[in-house]
Amino acid sequence: MYEFENKIIKDGRVLKEQFIPSRIVHRDGQLKVIRDNLRPLLKRQQPRSMFIHGSPGTGKTCISKYVTEELSAHVSSVLHCYVNCWLYPSTFKILFSILQEFGVSMSIHRKGTPTDELFDIFRKRLQDRQCVIVLDEVDQLEDDKILYDLARMENVGLMLISNDEHALGGVDPRVRSSLASVDTIHFPPYSFEEIRDILRDRAEWGLLPGVVAKAQVDWIARVSSGDARIALNVLRLAAEAAENKDREGISDEHIRAALPKVHVSEKEKATERLNEHQRMIYGIISQSGEIKPEDLYPEYEKACKKNGVDPIVDRSVRKCLEKLAQYKLVLAKGEGRWRVYSVGKEAAGEGS
DNA sequence: CTTCCACCGGAACCGTGGGAAA
DNA sequence: TTTCCCACGGTTCCGGTGGAAG
Numbered sequence: 451m452y453e454f455e456n457k458i459i460k461d462g463r464v465l466k467e468q469f470i471p472s473r474i475v476h477r478d479g480q481l482k483v484i485r486d487n488l489r490p491l492l493k494r495q496q497p498r499s500m501f502i503h504g505s506p507g508t509g510k511t512c513i514s515k516y517v518t519e520e521l522s523a524h525v526s527s528v529l530h531c532y533v534n535c536w537l538y539p540s541t542f543k544i545l546f547s548i549l550q551e552f553g554v555s556m557s558i559h560r561k562g563t564p565t566d567e568l569f570d571i572f573r574k575r576l577q578d579r580q581c582v583i584v585l586d587e588v589d590q591l592e593d594d595k596i597l598y599d600l601a602r603m604e605n606v607g608l609m610l611i612s613n614d615e616h617a618l619g620g621v622d623p624r625v626r627s628s629l630a631s632v633d634t635i636h637f638p639p640y641s642f643e644e645i646r647d648i649l650r651d652r653a654e655w656g657l658l659p660g661v662v663a664k665a666q667v668d669w670i671a672r673v674s675s676g677d678a679r680i681a682l683n684v685l686r687l688a689a690e691a692a693e694n695k696d697r698e699g700i701s702d703e704h705i706r707a708a709l710p711k712v713h714v715s716e717k718e719k720a721t722e723r724l725n726e727h728q729r730m731i732y733g734i735i736s737q738s739g740e741i742k743p744e745d746l747y748p749e750y751e752k753a754c755k756k757n758g759v760d761p762i763v764d765r766s767v768r769k770c771l772e773k774l775a776q777y778k779l780v781l782a783k784g785e786g787r788w789r790v791y792s793v794g795k796e797a798a799g800e801g802s
Numbered sequence: 803c804t805t806c807c808a809c810c811g812g813a814a815c816c817g818t819g820g821g822a823a824a
Numbered sequence: 825t826t827t828c829c830c831a832c833g834g835t836t837c838c839g840g841t842g843g844a845a846g
Contacts, residue, residue, distance in 0.1 A: 542831060561821045562829040725833090744809065766834050768811070786810055787842075 457658065458693040458700065464656030465686035467679045470515050475651050476644045477509050480635055484517050487633055488607060491521065491528050491580050497607030499629070503615045504637030507677030510611050513637075514584045518609070521582065529581035535590040536723075536777075541565050544596060545572055548583065569599065580605040589617035590776065594625045601628040608632070639676025646671040648678055649685055657689060661699045670705060683712045720779055727762055728770045730754065735780050736793040743771070743789055 463469050474481055480502075487498040502510050518530035531551035538547050545568040554575050583600060588610040591597070600606055610618070610632070618629060640648070649667045662685070670688075674681035687708035692700045721732060730753045735741055741749070747764050754761040762770075771791065774780045783790045 540831080561819075561831070562823095563821095564830065762833095763835060764809085765811080765836080768809095769834080772811090787808085789810090 456693060457697040458661045458689050459656065460658045461656050462686075462690075464652055465682060465689060467682055469652075470512060470519065471651065471655075473651075474509075474513060474516055475648050476640065477513055477637070480509075480637060481513060481517065483633065483635055484513065484609075488517065488521055488582060491582070491607065492525060494580065496604060497580075497582065499601060499608035499610070499632045501610045501612075501618055501629075501632045501634045502637060503612050503617065503634070505639050505677065506613055507674075507679035507681075508637035508639055509678060510637050511586055514586070514609050514611060518582050518584060527579055529576070529579060530584070531581070532584040532586065534586045536587045539590050539592045541593050541596045542568065544585070544591075545569060548572060549575065552581075573603070576603075576605060578605065580607070582607040582609060584609040584611065586611045588612050589614045594621045597621065598625040598628045601625075601632075640678055641676070642671055645674055645676065645678060645681050649681055652682060653685065661689070661692070663700075666700060666702065666705060669702075673709060680712050684708045687711055717779070720777060724774075724777075724779075726759060727767070728774060730757070730759075731767060731770050732774055732779055732793075735774075735791050740790050740792040743768070743787070743791065746771075746791070 459465070464471075484500065484502075487500055490497050502514065504510055515532055518532070522528050522530050529552055531548050533544050533547050535544065538544050542565045545565065549568065549572060552572075552575055554571060583606060585591070585597075585608065588597075589612045597608070597610070600608055612618075615636075618626070618632075621629070646668060649671055653662055653667060667685075670681050670684050674684065684705060685708075688700050688704040691704045691707060692698075721729060724732060727750075731746070731750055734746060734749045734753060738749070747767055750767055751761050771780070771782070775782045775791075779793070781792050783792070
């Protein structure tokens with residue numbers, strides 16, 4: 451609709467972190483292991499489930515999606531789906547979004563269907579077909595029983611992903627034993643050279659030739675400390691800024707401006723998903739640096755009065771704290787009454 | 803030592819919202 | 825339209841616990 455010829459960006463999608471490239475740069479070892487684990491599907495045999503862990507931006511999500519799509523393209527009878535457990539933490543939501551991806555959402559009503567029934571529908575839909583289910587951010591699961599149920603299903607391969615190496619450490623022993631045979635795969639942070647190669651690859655497909663200098667790519671690779679997500683976001687933001695303003699190539703200034711934006715956003719993004727009360731509680735904790743639960747509620751009530759909000763009861767506040775700790779927005783040290791809440795390390799210095 | 807009290811957290815319960823069936 | 829159903833967030837209730845007071 452607007453006659454607008456891009457001078458910088460050739461294909462913006464390529465620079466987004468959700469983009470799945472047509473070829474994977476580095477990660478050959480992990481790729482092979484994952485393929486090997488899924489290979490039995492080709493012979494209609496049971497695949498081996500996996501637990502994939504590693505820091506943010508190490509390619510866990512990207513490669514899981516890549517492999518499952520590759521597999522389905524190869525063998526059309528194999529279904530696959532991806533669920534982010536932060537967005538869909540309850541058993542109901544997970545099953546619902548699986549069914550949605552399998553194209554059965556029309557036949558079920560979103561409300562009014564019991565969770566058990568969703569599982570039956572899922573089983574029926576599968577019949578003798580095989581599928582791979584990716585559960586990303588699996589540490590955000592509200593009830594780990596679904597892992598037990600899914601792991602015991604024939605024809606289902608699980609790929610459980612988490613930043614937290616010990617995400618499966620705390621699950622119920624019964625769930626634990628059903629996951630005894632999962633293959634644990636570690637994704638270490640990328641090296642400088644690897645990040646550089648990833649950036650070069652994406653720049654080649656996503657940007658027009660010559661708009662970003664080699665030295666600039668190196669710079670971005672160096673400051674992103676092994677996190678591909680950060681690197682790509684810096685490149686994307688810088689490219690977008692250049693496209694919107696100067697349109698003569700990406701300048702160092704564009705990159706410099708993009709850097710802080712990317713680093714701030716992680717925790718900010720997380721707090722956006724909180725409700726009013728959770729956000730107030732989070733605010734109190736981050737302001738006081740460290741706070742005991744008993745001191746927190748009065749503070750919370752004060753904050754409510756100031757904001758003209760009806761406070762929720764103390765028990766509900768404790769539930770909010772549970773949630774915040776699960777989201778890893780706050781750190782809970784100690785048990786029960788001796789617990790102390792604080793925000794993560796990087797904000798520890800601030801406060802009054 | 804016993805009693806009391808504040809706080810924690812599990813479990814049952816309730817109100818609400820919204821889609822489906824009657 | 826009304827009625828029914830169910831997930832979900834919040835509330836109520838309550839038993840357990842350990843420190844403080846008697």
